[in-house]
Amino acid sequence: MRIIHDIPGGVFPPEQKSLSNQQEIQSLPIFSEYIIPLKQHIGVAATVCVEIGDKVLKGQVIGVSTGFMSTSVHAPTSGTIKEIDYHPVSHPSGLKDIAVILEADGLDTQITTKRRTDWQSLGKRELLDIIRSAGIAGLGGASFPTAVKLDGQRPINTLIINGTECEPYITADDMLMREKADEIRTGVEILAHLLGNPATVVIGIEDNKPEALSLMRIACAGTKIEVASFPTKYPSGGEKQLIQILTGQEVPSGDIPAALGIVMQNVGTARAIKQAVIDDLPLIERVTTVTGEGIEQRGNFFTRIGTKVEDLLAHLNFRSDDDKVIMGGPMMGFELPSLNVPVVKATNCLLIPGYDALNASSECIRCGLCAEACPAQLLPQQLYWYSKADDHDKLDAYHLSDCIECGACAYVCPSKLPLVQHYRAAKASIKHAAEDQLRSDRARARFEFRKQRMDAAEAEKEAKRLARKAAAEKAKLAKQQQSATPSVASFKPVNANADSPDPLAAARAKLKQTKASEADQQSERLHKQLKSIAQRIEFIDQQIAETIAEHGEDASLIPQLQSKRAASVLKQTQLQTKLADVSGLPQTANAAEALPTTKQVNTDGNNAAQGQSNIERAENALNALTAARSSRSPQERQREALQRIEDNIARSQQQLNESDDELLREKLHRRIEQLTAKQQETLASDAFSPAVQSVHNDKALEAIERAKQTAAAQASLTPAEKRQQQHASLQARLDKAKARLSKAEAENNEHLEAFRNAVTKIEVKLAEWTRDHDEN
Template sequence: MTKLWDFHGGVHPIQNKDQSNQLPINTMPLPKQLILPLSQHIGNQAKAIVAPGEYVLKGQLIASAQGFISANIHAPSSGFIDAIEERTLPHQSALTGECIVINTDGKDQWTKLHPVSNPETVSKQDLLHIIQAAGVTGMGGAGFPSVVKLQSKAKIDTLVINGAECEPYITSDDRLMREYAEQIIAGISIAQLLLDQPRCLIGIEDNKPEAIIALNEALSSHTNDKASIEVCVIPTKYPSGGEKQLLEILTGLQVPHGGIPADIGIVCQNVGTVKAIYDAVVLGQPLITRITTVTGKAAKNAGNYEVLIGTQTGDLLDFAQVDMSKTSRLVMGGPMMGFTIQDTQTPLIKSSNCLLAAEDLELAPIADHHSCIRCGLCEVACPAQLLPQQLFWFAKAEEFEKAQDHNLSDCIECGACAWVCPSQIPLVQYYRFAKGRLKDLASEAHIAELSRVRFENREQRLIDEKLAKEEKRKNRATAAAAAQAAKRAANPSEQDPIAAALARVNAKKQEQEQEPKKQVDSAPKTHEQIYKELKTAAAITRTKLNKTNKALANAVAKDHELAQGLQTTVDELTIKAADAQGKLQAYEAKLGLDPEKEKALLTDVAKANALVRKLEKALATSLDPQGVETQLVIARVSQKTSANALAKHQTNLPSTLLPEQEQ
């Protein structure tokens, strides 16, 4: 018998477990529609790999994991994908998220499975791959992808299996352990294999004697000489099933602040999770069903149900004959940590262990809360050894930093403090509020820091660019000066500056005279070059004209003496500009160019491209794929036509843009 430790605090709420643990697990009939949120787990949202209208088989992969911490999602039954759209998520916020909706066809036809009858014959890598591919996540509540824990880099010496199920009302793990004890033990063996055979401790609260007997019986027929498995019966106390608390009970060790159990050589898995590992490996079945408790006095047929992931809560509630008129608070999860849902279309996901439809008198009264009298009952109850009453003051006064100093982040939101509070203060909500605000503040600070750095980088870049320009200008100036000096040095006789100037003038004149010749001498200009030159000339004169016009207007406005002079310049420039434009147009006519037409063609092409892109996007999410497809075909045709027209227009050019001489 392993020595047991105790954890600080804890409470003893009325268990109410016999409402639902009397009957064997009942399989729920196939629902008509399944809704599968793409994010049922901690980590990145999975990515849908099926399209609406597609037919999927039971167990077929429909959304694939994205990144290391993420999980695959499979079709829980065969049928057609109805839509991939926003639906209400099983989340306290009641917000929507992307879901795959499947209309089941009633055939419940399996895809091909690849069971591994003897896991010991398979390599570790393959086992991990099987578990990863099956989309196994923690079934206890948080939904952490299991495979991540099973490939821990740290040396693991203890595997803790969480069968404590400390929340009142919930009995899904209890029934699971009673009815699937052998599968659980086999699943544990697989996990031990993956973790290099650590010892295994199964923690079960002493209020589940049948489950304890069942597991012990299964153990007696189980042989594994490499690693031990032991059932540890722990006293019933909430929240002994909290991961950190269970580890402390079984090993006396505390998970360090900010760390994970692997830091102290422990991996913790829920009993449901090891059963899912067994299913994935030995049966080859991905995680598509789970055991969910329906309980509370409003449920006529309270009990445990094997349901497909994605079943709508309303379907299950109907099957369990829940009288919705008797309850005003539908809780997903247990009464201590579960969250309320308002929409009965909300689907059950991999971590939905319980639906509590309790009559109003069963649950905490919805009462006004009183002032905190600092009675300290919460401190006695807190399993995280915090000072809940202090945290409450800080959260209420919005002194979030102080709350952080009092280790708000170590709060596991178990609700023990609020449960004992004689003033009925919703303490957990205060903590959640403070945690949320702290998270907001941290992200705001992060964004601010990022922006500051980017702003400063930009400022620096602008300054650098300016300096670089300056530098360049200076370099050009010095280079010119150096050239001048070199010229002078090459011609030292030139002493008289006037003579030199005259000589330069003469030289320039000569050059100018020679220039036409030079042009002829150099390679013949192509039409393209000429066209460009003309275009530039026209543009320059236009700009000059505009500038002078502006200056003129300014001068006139200020009644400046320069106005007269500017007026003449403007007149001259107008003529010049008209001349340049005329030349350009004449040349265009000669070449057969039509800039207007080209512009129009370019626009056509761009428009057609945009339309095609838009339709392609629409096709992925549309309800009417056929209609969109037709439109897309038409759009593609017009895209091609316009592209051809443009190409034709442009290919006309080179023939006319040959060197002038050869025309």
């Protein structure tokens, strides 16, 4: 024998159950139209899966569950989908929600079903899928998706079936237990099987339902299902209250019964599970009590989900526009703002009390009766004040969430304050605030994620830009270092248009562009080199002309200068040829203009110049010079070298004689000594006989001696004598230069300009010397 426990608080309102439990549950006719909300449960609305105009059968899915906390909805009869739109639903605010409006065809044609007799062989997952697909939600009033409630991970040791139905007036479960006890028992057995056959399975029924108690005990005889009876007291049917009554355990605040290893289901839900699992029938109807002093035809009805309240009441000949209609009982129900709303899975009662049961409130007189009545041991008075102030923190501190909205406080309140309405409004406000906070958090998270993504993208973009820049600089460097044209294979079309229909054509175009750019660069380099070589040739010409102007055409330096010139001209010609190749242009006449025009080493080449190309002419000139050199014997070359050294000694000696700059004179002395030493080395070679060596040694010694004498003479001169000597030397050079210029003019020499420059230079030097020494 089970020990029954008491609960705190509670009230004993007039039961008034006899108003509706005197006759069997009745069926209703098929009405012309049904309104089926897609959300009749806690959680996410089902997703509509039919379209306007679709023909549907009774039991056909019209909205499928779209998430874990969701369940499906079905057509209550056969007909045509008339509308899918927002429609007023069963809610105290009269709010609209998305609903499918079904126009019944009156045939009530049902979908094909397949009865299951082997449900014991089905596993938990298969049973949960059937329950979810059948659209079963708690029929006790909370409409929590049943499959979700049964899909917990915590071990269950106690299954409690709630047959309490403690609220006054309501007799739907009472009548169901009387008429469908076997089905309820089978449903309980399926539940126990699904939950792994918990140790305790008990059906709790208040002692004000003796017929239901008796019939359920008969139905469950021989099974492990226990049927327990306990004293009537409101709200014994609350989940936490019934657990306490039957087990003595209290569900912790903020937690669920599974924390104690307990699962609770309503008797109507148990029967719906039986119909779904064995009869293959979805939840399309429920038992609804229609009662109250304001309606004559009372009773319980198998009411299809979606039945409009006005249709049902009209069927019962209720046509008053003044009477209030309450959905639910007098303790927990709410007044419907309109009768054009549907019966849903949670609609256990439609109450027409016939008097103003929920109004006539005044002020709180702080009597404390509400706290005594509260089964959850809350302080309803404080909750009332803080609900009015919308103080969420205080409501949380006073555990508003533990309020089961039983209405016991409101029932005992002498001021008839609508306490439960205040609590519901406060809960809704808290829920909305939490949702707003969640939306805000999500928006902030999205913003931060987006910002992070953009920052990362920006960083990646910058990294790519830097990589491109580095690659471009590397490529540029490589191009500068390599004269070879890059191959097609090495070309990467970095900037090729991704939309180009012909990537190869784009690559070719890019290659062409690259080649053109390289050709421009190469052309520019060649022009610079040509300009430089032209200046070099001009400078050599100038040296040749000045040498001839000052020392005559037989000066030993001339062959060297001519050799340098020939090499430069050849280089110039080669550059011009390369430039012509790069530019795709014919060769210019620059090479011809730059060819040697002074006394040629190779006269044959000069004579043949008219018929030869510029290259050939230059090459011939250089080859001839090289051949002339190579054709000389070592002795001849040594003699030429000796001659150049001695010429230099003579030149240095002359400069020494003419200069009065002590620093320059010191330099010239050292130069003469170095040249003399070099002269001795040259003479020591086999190219010179001892006699010749002797002669040249004598000449060298003479030169040195002359230099010494000159130096001594210079040192002995007075400043005036030195100035006179210097002036005479410059004047002699000028006269000599002028004489050579005259001769060149007479011969129409092609280097007249060089001769003129030589004269000008000496004139300038003489003028400067005169100016400086006149000032002194």
